[in-house]
Amino acid sequence: MKRTGTFPFAAIIGQEDMKKALVLNVVNPRLGGVLIQGEKGTAKSTAVRALADLLPPRQCIKGCRFHDDPADKSNWCDECHEKYDNAEPPVEELPMKVVELPVSATEDRVVGTLDIEAAIKEGKRSFETGILADANRNILYVDEINLLDDHVVDVLLDSAAMGINTVEREGISYSHPARFSLVGTMNPEEGDIRPQLLDRFALSVYVAGEKDLDRRAEVIKRRLAYEDDPEAFIAQWQEEQKNEVHRIQRAMKLLPQVTASNEILRTAAQISIALEVDGHRADIVLIKTAETLAAVDGHTEVTKDDLKTAAKLALPHRMRRRPFEEQKLDWETVDKVIEA
Amino acid sequence: MKRQGFPFAAVLGMEKAKEAVTMALVNPRAGGLLISGAKGTGKSTLARGARELTDAPWTEVPVSVTEDRLYGSIDAEAAVTLGKRKLQPGLIDEADGGVLYVDDANLLRDDILAAILTIREAGGYRLERDGLSDWRDTAYTVLAVMTPESGTLPASALDRFGLFVSIDEETDETARTEIVSRTLTFEKDGAAFRETWRKETEVLAKKIADARTILPEVEVSDAMIRLSSVYTLKANTAGHRADIYLIEAARAEAALAGRRYVLPKDLERAAEFVLPHRMRELPPAEQSEPAQSEPQQPQDNQQQPPPPPEPDNRDELFSQPDAPKPEETDTEAHEGNPEDHRDDETMANPNTQSGDRIDAADLRVKLPPVWIEPTKGRQKKSGSGKRSATRTDERQGRYVRAELPRTKTADIAFDATLRAAAPYQKWREKNGLALAIRSEDIRSKVREKRTGNIFLFAVDASGSMGARERMKTVKGVILKILLEAYQKRDRVGMIAFRKNQAEVLLPVTKSVDFAQKKLATMPTGGKTPLAKGLEKAEDVLDMIYRQDPMQDPVLIVITDGRATTPLIPGGDATSEAMNEAERIAKRKLPVAVIDTENGFVKLGLAKKLAQKMDASYFRVDRLSEDSLLRVWRRMSG
16 A cells, blocks of 8 residues: 655644654654653654654665664674674665554564574574664654553663663574664553653653644644645645755754763753752753754754753653652753753 | 673762672672662663673573573474484573573563572573473573562562662762763763773773682681671571571672681671661561561661561562652651641642532551452462463463464464474475474464553442541542552552442543542542442443453442432332442452441441452451551452
């Protein structure tokens, strides 16, 4: 079945935080993903799927099942090490992908399993890759992530922790790189997400339906126009889409040059201490997010404003929450620390 | 894949944890190490970094491990190509002489974790699989990491770890800044960063290697053995494991210091890691009834886990009976004199309307050991860990092991089928394929789905419940159950009945937050349509059954049993309620009745109701006497 083109990212109205968070994760694939929470029908899934059209091409080792980065030797899979440790690897350009993990996915499909065909035809025991292999260096998207089976969450956590998927099952013993940006969407009314999984998301955003009457009407108008004639609608937005891609590529180029001063690092630590967040991930993500924001904005030195915006995206889901209390970010404290 | 991880030496702070890791690596007889800490504290980073400190084999057990890979199985490839029955060693074998690393110990299946720990103690295991029969010697050090908030370990497993260390995040600003800075530097250029720390890593590795060399010569005097017994007696540990681990850990300490004899200070340091997770507060009381007094004070969770409440294997640690960790600081103030501060914990909005009242939940309520009898004819669920592990016939859930299919199966375990077929390939007609599989080779997958339970509350919200304190207590009880449900990822639903109706206040949901909100604003007042409430409960139970027939929801009815509103005008409210109760009994589900009746004149109707429903029965006025912990364990069996 051929799919019609997706609704253009640039045509999504409002939801600025969500769009920003998604773009940041494209610019910096090492950021660590985003959790999008919100009620039904707020363009969560649309935005993630639309993101696919903005993804830039990047260098991959040709023929590698995990699309290893030729420049990042420490994260090569065993096969690439074997073949190219003493030789120049062949390179191809592939676009980053949005790999979807359906809620109904079984564990063997997620982590990979025994290659049955090879077993029967050749009597060989070999590894058939799963979704985690596809997801390496890509975006792993889980819609309704709060409904994911517990044991699938467990394996996700397991590989997200170290960026490696270790498979010890069904006669197979194998491990391969699995570094992915985890993007999840959920409607909190349908259930909670496990704290450990929540913590794995670098950023989190809440989306709500548009409240402004005019903008709301515009949302509907665009949606209808798209449904009437998707191709025409997409063509209409092509220019905007191109600009967006261009902005992303420019930011990606700039990112390696962005630095954060010691003062900024210290401020991030102060924020985390003041808010009593668990662990150190908050500090690290704050800085990485601020750096990426700087790159998107076109400057190379992280500013307090970058940090402030980063805090808005990186902290809400990390507040130490007491059971049955709203998870709320204490803005005053954050502001005070940053301005001090 | 070889990891190019963050260097152990570059991990800032966490001195205790580092010391523990070093001890565990020096002396495998110290019983391995469990590191516990909140998410993002760097515990996995530290533990994985330990890999570079030793030349010994390093084997990781992922949570998705299947039994054939854990224990070993027939090498199907060799069987097919060579026609030989050869063992493909499992992880337990591969770890021999080295470290077996488990990243999320609490996410691992209980039986697998138990096997890993038991085999280590025994120093080997009997392999009986795929026609192989063998005793395999193996000796390894278990290094495990866990995040307490995502689940607990059974006490029996905990006790099998020689050493335990809990880590917290750094709170010093300068140190924190340095941690971020190091992490970012590592992420930007891992190879260069590792090179900077190579020297320090080597020094540490040498220190461990040296200590290992002299370890066999480290002697323990009788006086030191006596001293170690003093420690373990004082800590009131169960059995003698602690003594052995304490002495072995102290020997590691001595060896690390380059000494060939153990000093009291070695024992003292070792005790910090050997005792915390097996310390028990009270001497074991002589009782047959498992109900037992609990620690009076909330424990200081920062440093050590709370003591196991009793040497009952099914109990778990890290859940606080009466002071859930997150609210510790709040409850502490009240703990001393529970009679004061009666009214200052308001969870609900205080406004009331038309004679209805809304009570806040009394959080100091303690629950009785609710023990729901598994009804006759119902199979008791297996598994002692996080909630029920339900074997599923659908193709969902975790592949646990393979078996001969009992019926025609579509869920074929190809790996097991292959292994079953492999030894016969020499004699079979293969039609050009490498393998000929016959129907007798077919094995099917046994899957297990770990589902949280469903708890359905049917709450009497009539006027009689509104009497001072009662609703407050009831809300407290429900909230306590919700708190546990929150940690266990159970689903809860709630029905309230009052005036002339019963309403589903909360559809069965995983979102206990939502449940709490509904609970907080639940008004009371009016008459008691008990029969209607029970009828509604049946509707919901039907719906749950339709959604997933594998589920065995637990029904908890909270009422004083005094039905006042009949289903049909003019009917007898009480007898109608009893009829409904009998209907519910036919479902053979676990049911509990919590009787809220108090006062001088007791009609005992709720008790009768419980009998009709074949339910466990508890009185709310006794609720304050016992601990919550056991309630939950029992109910989730």
